[in-house]
Structures are given as structure tokens and as C-alpha cells.
Amino acid sequence: xxxxxxxxxxxVDKWSCASPPPDENxxxxxxxxxxxxxxxxxxxxILGVLxxxxxxxxxxxxxxxxxxxxxxxxxxxxxxxxxxxxALARRSPAFRLLLNGVWFGGVSAPVSAALERYLGNxx
Numbered sequence: 001x002x003x004x005x006x007x008x009x010x011x012v013d014k015w016s017c018a019s020p021p022p023d024e025n026x027x028x029x030x031x032x033x034x035x036x037x038x039x040x041x042x043x044x045x046i047l048g049v050l051x052x053x054x055x056x057x058x059x060x061x062x063x064x065x066x067x068x069x070x071x072x073x074x075x076x077x078x079x080x081x082x083x084x085x086x087a088l089a090r091r092s093p094a095f096r097l098l099l100n101g102v103w104f105g106g107v108s109a110p111v112s113a114a115l116e117r118y119l120g121n122x123x
Contacts, residue, residue, distance in 0.1 A: 004041060004044045004045050004048055005048065006028070007028055007030055007034065007041065007045040007048075008030075008045050008048035008049050008052065010028065010030075011030040011031070011045065011049055011069075012049060012052055012053065012061065014031075015060065015061055015064055016061075030042060030045050030046070030049075030068075030069045031068050031069065032072070034069070035069050035072035035073040035075075035076060035077070036072065036076050039073055039076065039077035039080065039081060042069060042072075042073050043073060043081060043084070045069070046065060046069050046070055046073065047088075047095070049061070049065055049069075050065065050092075050094055050095060050098060053065070055093070055094035055097050055098070057097065057100070057101060057123040062098065062101070063101060065098060065101075066098050066099070066100075066101030066102050067101060067102070067103065070098060070099070070101075070102055071102045071103060071106070071107075074102060074104075074107045074111060074115075075106040075107050078107055078108060078111035078115075079108060079110065079111055082110075082111055082114055082115075085115065086114060086115070086118070089115065089118035090118070096118050096120075099115060099118055099119060100119055100120060100121060100122050100123055101122075101123055
């Protein structure tokens, strides 16, 4: 599934449920497949979700977006997207705040070091 708006809608809907259903379309899943296998669509979808949800560390969607899709994207493709990620962090307070919810344990040292300057209060 390469339709970013469909990926965004499916992800927001999925995590709006108290008990989210399993992914029906694994190839279109922002929770697993896309951050590993289609990083361009994954990053575009992450940004699309970020436009639809509150940029608030107390918001469930915001928490899940940081700890799932964004963390996976940084782990698997952070080096490849580093220039773009740094530009996003510089110009978008919401994206910068989202970065603060990522656990950087699996992210490469160069990517972690480059993004560290955009981290403030980790949550």
C-alpha cells in the first residue's frame, strides 16, 4: 500500500480502538512493514499522522507514533534519511517533540548523535 493518506487513516483508526485489531494489510502497516521496507512512504505517513493528532506526549497516538513507526524508521533507515530528519527537527516543533519519545537504543550512533541536538525534555 503506497497511498499515504490510506496508511495514515488506517493507522489512526487502528489506534483509536481500545483493543486494536491485528494488521489486516501487513504490507501497508505503519507499525512494522513500511518503516522497514518502504521508508519513504513510512516517513510521509508519520508526518501525515503528526498533522492529524495532537502533538502532546500524553496523547496515546503521539506516544505510539514515537515508540513505533518513528523509532523503527530511525533504526532501519535513519542514516539514509538523516538530512531530511534534521531539517524536519529544525523547522517543526511537533516533529522535534515526537523525537523526544523515541528510545534510541537500536538507532545507530551517528544518527543518534546527529539528532541529539534536537532533544529536550525526554518523555
